[in-house]
Amino acid sequence: MIALATGLVSLNSRFLWAESGFDLGLKGQELLAQGKYDQAIEILQAGVKLEPDNEWLWGLLGRAYFQKKELRKSLDSFRQVLRLNPEDTYSRMMVDIISQKPLPPKIEPIKPLTPLEKKALEEEKQILDRLQVENTLGYRIQRVVLDPGHGGFDSGAVGLKGLQEKEVNLDLVKRTSQILAQMDKDLKVFFTRTEDYFVPLSARTTTANQYSADLFVSFHVNANENRKPRGMETYFCSERASSKEAARVAEFENSVLKLEKNELIQKGYVNIEEILFLFERKRYWEAGGEVASLIQNNLKNRLPLKNRGVHSANFYVLRRAKMPSILLEMGFISNPEEEKLLAQSDFRHKLALSIASSIVSLKKSRI
Numbered sequence: 023m024i025a026l027a028t029g030l031v032s033l034n035s036r037f038l039w040a041e042s043g044f045d046l047g048l049k050g051q052e053l054l055a056q057g058k059y060d061q062a063i064e065i066l067q068a069g070v071k072l073e074p075d076n077e078w079l080w081g082l083l084g085r086a087y088f089q090k091k092e093l094r095k096s097l098d099s100f101r102q103v104l105r106l107n108p109e110d111t112y113s114r115m116m117v118d119i120i121s122q123k124p125l126p127p128k129i130e131p132i133k134p135l136t137p138l139e140k141k142a143l144e145e146e147k148q149i150l151d152r153l154q155v156e157n158t159l160g161y162r163i164q165r166v167v168l169d170p171g172h173g174g175f176d177s178g179a180v181g182l183k184g185l186q187e188k189e190v191n192l193d194l195v196k197r198t199s200q201i202l203a204q205m206d207k208d209l210k211v212f213f214t215r216t217e218d219y220f221v222p223l224s225a226r227t228t229t230a231n232q233y234s235a236d237l238f239v240s241f242h243v244n245a246n247e248n249r250k251p252r253g254m255e256t257y258f259c260s261e262r263a264s265s266k267e268a269a270r271v272a273e274f275e276n277s278v279l280k281l282e283k284n285e286l287i288q289k290g291y292v293n294i295e296e297i298l299f300l301f302e303r304k305r306y307w308e309a310g311g312e313v314a315s316l317i318q319n320n321l322k323n324r325l326p327l328k329n330r331g332v333h334s335a336n337f338y339v340l341r342r343a344k345m346p347s348i349l350l351e352m353g354f355i356s357n358p359e360e361e362k363l364l365a366q367s368d369f370r371h372k373l374a375l376s377i378a379s380s381i382v383s384l385k386k387s388r389i
Protein backbone atom coordinates (compact mmCIF):
# COMPACT_ATOMS: atom_id res chain seq x y z
CA MET A 23 0.00 0.00 0.00
CA ILE A 24 1.79 3.10 -1.17
CA ALA A 25 -0.62 5.97 -0.81
CA LEU A 26 -2.84 5.67 2.23
CA ALA A 27 -5.70 8.08 2.53
CA THR A 28 -5.19 9.98 5.76
CA GLY A 29 -8.68 9.20 6.99
CA LEU A 30 -7.83 5.54 7.03
CA VAL A 31 -5.38 5.97 9.86
CA SER A 32 -8.24 6.02 12.31
CA LEU A 33 -9.85 2.94 10.80
CA ASN A 34 -9.62 -0.60 11.96
CA SER A 35 -6.24 -1.90 10.92
CA ARG A 36 -7.92 -4.75 9.05
CA PHE A 37 -9.01 -2.32 6.36
CA LEU A 38 -5.64 -0.75 5.77
CA TRP A 39 -5.43 -2.40 2.36
CA ALA A 40 -8.20 -0.11 1.18
CA GLU A 41 -7.20 3.16 -0.34
CA SER A 42 -10.64 4.73 -0.48
CA GLY A 43 -14.31 4.31 0.18
CA PHE A 44 -14.52 3.02 -3.36
CA ASP A 45 -12.32 0.02 -2.53
CA LEU A 46 -14.34 -0.68 0.60
CA GLY A 47 -17.55 -0.36 -1.44
CA LEU A 48 -16.33 -2.85 -4.03
CA LYS A 49 -15.42 -5.34 -1.35
CA GLY A 50 -18.73 -4.75 0.43
CA GLN A 51 -20.61 -5.29 -2.81
CA GLU A 52 -18.79 -8.55 -3.39
CA LEU A 53 -19.57 -9.80 0.14
CA LEU A 54 -23.20 -8.75 -0.31
CA ALA A 55 -23.42 -10.81 -3.49
CA GLN A 56 -21.93 -13.79 -1.66
CA GLY A 57 -24.50 -13.52 1.11
CA LYS A 58 -21.83 -12.62 3.70
CA TYR A 59 -23.91 -9.86 5.20
CA ASP A 60 -22.16 -9.46 8.57
CA GLN A 61 -18.81 -8.96 6.87
CA ALA A 62 -20.38 -6.64 4.30
CA ILE A 63 -21.89 -4.51 7.08
CA GLU A 64 -18.57 -4.27 8.90
CA ILE A 65 -16.68 -3.16 5.82
CA LEU A 66 -19.39 -0.76 4.62
CA GLN A 67 -19.60 0.84 8.04
CA ALA A 68 -15.90 1.53 7.75
CA GLY A 69 -16.61 2.96 4.29
CA VAL A 70 -19.25 5.45 5.40
CA LYS A 71 -17.08 6.47 8.35
CA LEU A 72 -14.34 7.32 5.87
CA GLU A 73 -16.63 8.96 3.30
CA PRO A 74 -19.85 10.04 5.00
CA ASP A 75 -21.06 11.76 1.81
CA ASN A 76 -20.73 8.70 -0.40
CA GLU A 77 -24.33 7.80 -1.29
CA TRP A 78 -23.27 4.59 -3.03
CA LEU A 79 -21.75 3.26 0.22
CA TRP A 80 -24.86 4.19 2.21
CA GLY A 81 -27.03 2.39 -0.38
CA LEU A 82 -24.94 -0.78 -0.13
CA LEU A 83 -25.07 -0.60 3.65
CA GLY A 84 -28.87 -0.22 3.47
CA ARG A 85 -29.07 -3.34 1.31
CA ALA A 86 -26.85 -5.32 3.67
CA TYR A 87 -28.94 -4.35 6.71
CA PHE A 88 -32.10 -5.16 4.77
CA GLN A 89 -30.82 -8.67 4.08
CA LYS A 90 -30.08 -9.09 7.78
CA LYS A 91 -33.65 -7.90 8.49
CA GLU A 92 -32.21 -5.02 10.53
CA LEU A 93 -34.92 -2.79 9.15
CA ARG A 94 -34.41 0.23 11.38
CA LYS A 95 -30.75 0.51 10.38
CA SER A 96 -31.58 -0.26 6.75
CA LEU A 97 -34.15 2.53 6.73
CA ASP A 98 -31.66 4.98 8.26
CA SER A 99 -29.06 4.09 5.62
CA PHE A 100 -31.47 4.54 2.70
CA ARG A 101 -32.64 7.84 4.21
CA GLN A 102 -29.01 8.90 4.29
CA VAL A 103 -28.81 8.19 0.54
CA LEU A 104 -31.89 10.34 -0.05
CA ARG A 105 -30.42 13.16 1.99
CA LEU A 106 -27.40 13.10 -0.32
CA ASN A 107 -29.34 12.44 -3.50
CA PRO A 108 -33.11 12.98 -3.39
CA GLU A 109 -33.35 11.62 -6.96
CA ASP A 110 -32.28 8.10 -6.00
CA THR A 111 -35.42 6.16 -6.86
CA TYR A 112 -34.19 2.81 -5.57
CA SER A 113 -33.61 4.17 -2.08
CA ARG A 114 -36.92 6.00 -2.18
CA MET A 115 -38.63 2.73 -3.03
CA MET A 116 -36.80 0.92 -0.22
CA VAL A 117 -37.72 3.63 2.30
CA ASP A 118 -41.33 3.23 1.22
CA ILE A 119 -41.23 -0.54 1.37
CA ILE A 120 -39.61 -0.62 4.79
CA SER A 121 -41.51 2.15 6.47
CA GLN A 122 -44.85 1.94 4.63
CA LYS A 123 -45.45 5.40 5.91
CA PRO A 124 -49.03 6.59 5.57
CA LEU A 125 -49.66 8.46 2.34
CA PRO A 126 -48.98 12.15 2.69
CA PRO A 127 -52.06 14.15 1.77
CA LYS A 128 -50.93 15.70 -1.48
CA ILE A 129 -52.55 17.80 -4.21
CA GLU A 130 -55.66 18.47 -2.13
CA PRO A 131 -57.31 17.08 0.97
CA ILE A 132 -59.64 14.20 0.26
CA LYS A 133 -63.28 15.02 0.82
CA PRO A 134 -64.93 13.19 3.68
CA LEU A 135 -67.86 11.04 2.59
CA THR A 136 -71.13 12.95 2.25
CA PRO A 137 -73.98 11.92 4.60
CA LEU A 138 -75.73 10.37 1.58
CA GLU A 139 -72.66 8.36 0.57
CA LYS A 140 -72.20 7.23 4.17
CA LYS A 141 -75.81 6.10 4.35
CA ALA A 142 -75.53 4.22 1.06
CA LEU A 143 -72.40 2.44 2.24
CA GLU A 144 -74.01 1.61 5.57
CA GLU A 145 -76.99 0.06 3.78
CA GLU A 146 -74.71 -1.90 1.51
CA LYS A 147 -72.77 -3.20 4.52
CA GLN A 148 -76.00 -4.36 6.16
CA ILE A 149 -77.08 -6.21 3.02
CA LEU A 150 -73.66 -7.81 2.69
CA ASP A 151 -73.72 -8.81 6.36
CA ARG A 152 -76.98 -10.63 5.76
CA LEU A 153 -75.52 -12.37 2.72
CA GLN A 154 -72.30 -13.30 4.47
CA VAL A 155 -70.91 -16.59 3.23
CA GLU A 156 -67.87 -18.68 3.92
CA ASN A 157 -65.38 -18.33 1.14
CA THR A 158 -64.23 -21.43 -0.66
CA LEU A 159 -60.48 -20.84 -0.48
CA GLY A 160 -60.65 -20.19 3.23
CA TYR A 161 -59.37 -16.82 2.21
CA ARG A 162 -60.13 -13.47 3.73
CA ILE A 163 -59.20 -10.02 2.54
CA GLN A 164 -57.36 -8.23 5.30
CA ARG A 165 -54.30 -6.88 3.56
CA VAL A 166 -54.45 -5.13 0.21
CA VAL A 167 -51.64 -3.79 -1.91
CA LEU A 168 -52.58 -0.91 -4.18
CA ASP A 169 -50.22 -0.43 -7.10
CA PRO A 170 -50.24 2.91 -8.94
CA GLY A 171 -49.02 1.91 -12.41
CA HIS A 172 -45.94 3.59 -13.98
CA GLY A 173 -44.04 6.53 -12.36
CA GLY A 174 -40.85 8.52 -12.78
CA PHE A 175 -39.53 8.43 -16.34
CA ASP A 176 -42.31 5.99 -17.25
CA SER A 177 -45.32 8.27 -17.61
CA GLY A 178 -47.62 5.55 -18.96
CA ALA A 179 -50.21 6.67 -21.49
CA VAL A 180 -50.55 10.40 -22.18
CA GLY A 181 -53.73 12.17 -23.30
CA LEU A 182 -54.11 14.77 -26.06
CA LYS A 183 -54.22 17.54 -23.47
CA GLY A 184 -51.12 16.16 -21.76
CA LEU A 185 -52.72 14.34 -18.82
CA GLN A 186 -50.32 11.60 -17.71
CA GLU A 187 -51.46 8.15 -16.69
CA LYS A 188 -48.87 7.88 -13.86
CA GLU A 189 -50.34 10.93 -12.12
CA VAL A 190 -53.96 9.73 -12.44
CA ASN A 191 -53.03 6.27 -11.13
CA LEU A 192 -51.21 7.64 -8.06
CA ASP A 193 -53.95 10.11 -7.20
CA LEU A 194 -56.62 7.41 -7.51
CA VAL A 195 -54.64 5.07 -5.28
CA LYS A 196 -54.33 7.79 -2.63
CA ARG A 197 -58.02 8.57 -2.79
CA THR A 198 -59.02 4.90 -2.75
CA SER A 199 -56.82 4.18 0.27
CA GLN A 200 -58.20 7.10 2.22
CA ILE A 201 -61.76 6.06 1.50
CA LEU A 202 -60.90 2.47 2.43
CA ALA A 203 -59.53 3.71 5.76
CA GLN A 204 -62.86 5.45 6.44
CA MET A 205 -64.93 2.46 5.39
CA ASP A 206 -63.05 -0.38 7.02
CA LYS A 207 -60.67 0.18 9.90
CA ASP A 208 -59.50 -3.46 9.95
CA LEU A 209 -58.27 -3.48 6.38
CA LYS A 210 -54.52 -2.94 6.04
CA VAL A 211 -53.52 -1.12 2.89
CA PHE A 212 -49.99 -1.05 1.44
CA PHE A 213 -48.57 0.69 -1.62
CA THR A 214 -45.91 0.01 -4.20
CA ARG A 215 -45.11 3.70 -4.56
CA THR A 216 -46.28 6.88 -2.88
CA GLU A 217 -44.60 9.51 -5.02
CA ASP A 218 -43.66 10.09 -8.63
CA TYR A 219 -40.73 7.75 -9.11
CA PHE A 220 -39.94 4.66 -11.11
CA VAL A 221 -40.58 1.20 -9.64
CA PRO A 222 -39.70 -1.89 -11.70
CA LEU A 223 -42.63 -4.20 -12.44
CA SER A 224 -40.99 -7.09 -10.58
CA ALA A 225 -40.51 -4.95 -7.43
CA ARG A 226 -44.24 -4.23 -7.37
CA THR A 227 -45.25 -7.87 -6.97
CA THR A 228 -42.30 -8.50 -4.66
CA THR A 229 -43.72 -5.83 -2.35
CA ALA A 230 -47.13 -7.50 -2.43
CA ASN A 231 -45.60 -10.91 -1.69
CA GLN A 232 -43.45 -9.47 1.09
CA TYR A 233 -46.48 -8.00 2.81
CA SER A 234 -48.42 -11.27 2.44
CA ALA A 235 -51.27 -9.34 0.90
CA ASP A 236 -54.57 -11.08 0.16
CA LEU A 237 -55.27 -8.91 -2.84
CA PHE A 238 -53.17 -6.94 -5.32
CA VAL A 239 -54.83 -4.21 -7.34
CA SER A 240 -52.87 -2.49 -10.08
CA PHE A 241 -54.30 0.88 -11.17
CA HIS A 242 -54.02 1.91 -14.83
CA VAL A 243 -55.66 4.04 -17.48
CA ASN A 244 -56.11 2.69 -20.97
CA ALA A 245 -55.10 4.26 -24.29
CA ASN A 246 -55.63 3.51 -27.93
CA GLU A 247 -54.37 5.05 -31.19
CA ASN A 248 -57.99 5.36 -32.15
CA ARG A 249 -59.58 8.19 -30.09
CA LYS A 250 -63.02 6.53 -29.97
CA PRO A 251 -62.68 3.62 -27.51
CA ARG A 252 -63.89 4.47 -24.00
CA GLY A 253 -64.94 2.75 -20.80
CA MET A 254 -63.55 0.73 -17.97
CA GLU A 255 -62.37 -2.87 -17.87
CA THR A 256 -60.81 -5.20 -15.33
CA TYR A 257 -58.08 -7.73 -16.06
CA PHE A 258 -56.70 -10.79 -14.39
CA CYS A 259 -53.64 -12.81 -15.29
CA SER A 260 -53.68 -15.71 -17.73
CA GLU A 261 -51.08 -17.36 -19.92
CA ARG A 262 -52.98 -16.50 -23.10
CA ALA A 263 -54.83 -13.28 -23.77
CA SER A 264 -58.62 -13.53 -23.87
CA SER A 265 -58.75 -11.36 -27.00
CA LYS A 266 -56.52 -9.40 -29.39
CA GLU A 267 -57.42 -6.22 -27.54
CA ALA A 268 -56.44 -7.80 -24.20
CA ALA A 269 -53.10 -8.83 -25.71
CA ARG A 270 -52.54 -5.25 -26.92
CA VAL A 271 -53.26 -3.80 -23.45
CA ALA A 272 -50.88 -6.28 -21.79
CA GLU A 273 -48.19 -5.51 -24.35
CA PHE A 274 -48.43 -1.81 -23.52
CA GLU A 275 -48.39 -2.36 -19.76
CA ASN A 276 -45.45 -4.78 -20.06
CA SER A 277 -43.48 -2.52 -22.39
CA VAL A 278 -41.50 -0.83 -19.61
CA LEU A 279 -39.75 -4.17 -19.05
CA LYS A 280 -37.51 -3.35 -21.99
CA LEU A 281 -36.23 -0.34 -20.08
CA GLU A 282 -35.69 -2.13 -16.79
CA LYS A 283 -32.17 -3.08 -15.89
CA ASN A 284 -31.17 -6.22 -14.03
CA GLU A 285 -34.38 -7.89 -15.08
CA LEU A 286 -33.92 -11.56 -14.24
CA ILE A 287 -36.39 -12.68 -16.84
CA GLN A 288 -34.56 -10.86 -19.62
CA LYS A 289 -31.41 -12.75 -18.74
CA GLY A 290 -33.32 -16.01 -18.99
CA TYR A 291 -32.69 -16.59 -15.30
CA VAL A 292 -35.12 -18.97 -13.65
CA ASN A 293 -34.71 -20.27 -10.12
CA ILE A 294 -36.23 -23.23 -8.36
CA GLU A 295 -38.68 -21.04 -6.46
CA GLU A 296 -40.02 -19.82 -9.80
CA ILE A 297 -40.53 -23.37 -11.01
CA LEU A 298 -42.40 -24.39 -7.85
CA PHE A 299 -44.50 -21.29 -8.16
CA LEU A 300 -45.61 -22.34 -11.67
CA PHE A 301 -47.82 -24.98 -10.03
CA GLU A 302 -49.17 -22.66 -7.39
CA ARG A 303 -50.05 -19.72 -9.55
CA LYS A 304 -52.95 -21.33 -11.40
CA ARG A 305 -54.96 -21.13 -8.19
CA TYR A 306 -54.14 -17.45 -7.72
CA TRP A 307 -54.97 -16.66 -11.32
CA GLU A 308 -58.33 -18.42 -11.10
CA ALA A 309 -59.15 -16.53 -7.91
CA GLY A 310 -57.99 -13.37 -9.69
CA GLY A 311 -60.59 -14.08 -12.37
CA GLU A 312 -63.32 -14.35 -9.75
CA VAL A 313 -62.19 -11.17 -8.00
CA ALA A 314 -62.08 -9.35 -11.36
CA SER A 315 -65.69 -10.37 -12.12
CA LEU A 316 -66.91 -9.32 -8.68
CA ILE A 317 -65.13 -5.97 -8.90
CA GLN A 318 -66.20 -5.18 -12.46
CA ASN A 319 -69.81 -6.21 -11.66
CA ASN A 320 -69.80 -3.97 -8.66
CA LEU A 321 -68.21 -1.09 -10.57
CA LYS A 322 -70.49 -1.22 -13.57
CA ASN A 323 -73.51 -0.34 -11.41
CA ARG A 324 -71.84 2.70 -9.93
CA LEU A 325 -69.54 4.15 -12.50
CA PRO A 326 -70.30 6.83 -15.02
CA LEU A 327 -68.13 4.86 -17.46
CA LYS A 328 -69.04 2.33 -20.13
CA ASN A 329 -68.68 -1.25 -18.88
CA ARG A 330 -66.14 -3.09 -21.04
CA GLY A 331 -66.22 -6.24 -18.94
CA VAL A 332 -63.55 -8.61 -17.65
CA HIS A 333 -60.62 -9.82 -19.72
CA SER A 334 -57.37 -11.65 -19.13
CA ALA A 335 -53.84 -11.51 -20.48
CA ASN A 336 -50.28 -12.10 -19.46
CA PHE A 337 -49.44 -9.03 -17.38
CA TYR A 338 -45.94 -9.17 -16.00
CA VAL A 339 -46.92 -7.14 -12.92
CA LEU A 340 -49.56 -9.76 -12.02
CA ARG A 341 -47.94 -13.03 -12.98
CA ARG A 342 -45.68 -13.50 -9.95
CA ALA A 343 -48.12 -12.35 -7.32
CA LYS A 344 -48.75 -14.99 -4.67
CA MET A 345 -52.33 -13.86 -4.17
CA PRO A 346 -55.31 -13.05 -6.39
CA SER A 347 -54.38 -9.99 -8.38
CA ILE A 348 -56.21 -7.75 -10.81
CA LEU A 349 -55.44 -4.79 -13.02
CA LEU A 350 -57.92 -1.97 -13.53
CA GLU A 351 -58.01 0.05 -16.75
CA MET A 352 -60.04 3.02 -15.57
CA GLY A 353 -61.19 4.63 -18.80
CA PHE A 354 -59.25 5.79 -21.86
CA ILE A 355 -56.92 8.76 -21.57
CA SER A 356 -56.79 8.75 -25.39
CA ASN A 357 -60.50 9.56 -25.55
CA PRO A 358 -60.85 13.37 -25.25
CA GLU A 359 -64.04 13.15 -23.17
CA GLU A 360 -62.59 10.64 -20.75
CA GLU A 361 -59.30 12.54 -20.51
CA LYS A 362 -61.35 15.55 -19.42
CA LEU A 363 -63.24 13.46 -16.86
CA LEU A 364 -60.08 11.87 -15.52
CA ALA A 365 -58.60 15.31 -14.87
CA GLN A 366 -61.57 16.31 -12.69
CA SER A 367 -61.38 16.00 -8.93
CA ASP A 368 -65.08 15.11 -8.56
CA PHE A 369 -64.83 12.33 -11.11
CA ARG A 370 -61.74 10.91 -9.46
CA HIS A 371 -63.53 10.96 -6.12
CA LYS A 372 -66.45 9.00 -7.62
CA LEU A 373 -64.10 6.52 -9.25
CA ALA A 374 -62.11 6.00 -6.03
CA LEU A 375 -65.33 5.60 -4.05
CA SER A 376 -66.55 2.89 -6.44
CA ILE A 377 -63.25 1.03 -6.33
CA ALA A 378 -63.00 1.25 -2.52
CA SER A 379 -66.52 -0.03 -1.99
CA SER A 380 -65.94 -2.84 -4.49
CA ILE A 381 -62.89 -3.91 -2.50
CA VAL A 382 -64.79 -3.76 0.78
CA SER A 383 -67.69 -5.74 -0.71
CA LEU A 384 -65.20 -8.47 -1.65
CA LYS A 385 -64.55 -9.11 2.01
CA LYS A 386 -67.94 -10.69 2.22
CA SER A 387 -67.87 -12.48 -1.10
CA ARG A 388 -67.25 -16.08 -1.95
CA ILE A 389 -63.84 -16.09 -3.55
Ligand SMILES: [Zn+2]
Pocket residue numbers: 171172178179187241242243275
Ligand atom coordinates in the same frame (compact mmCIF):
# COMPACT_ATOMS: atom_id res chain seq x y z
ZN1 LIG B 1 -50.70 1.59 -17.53
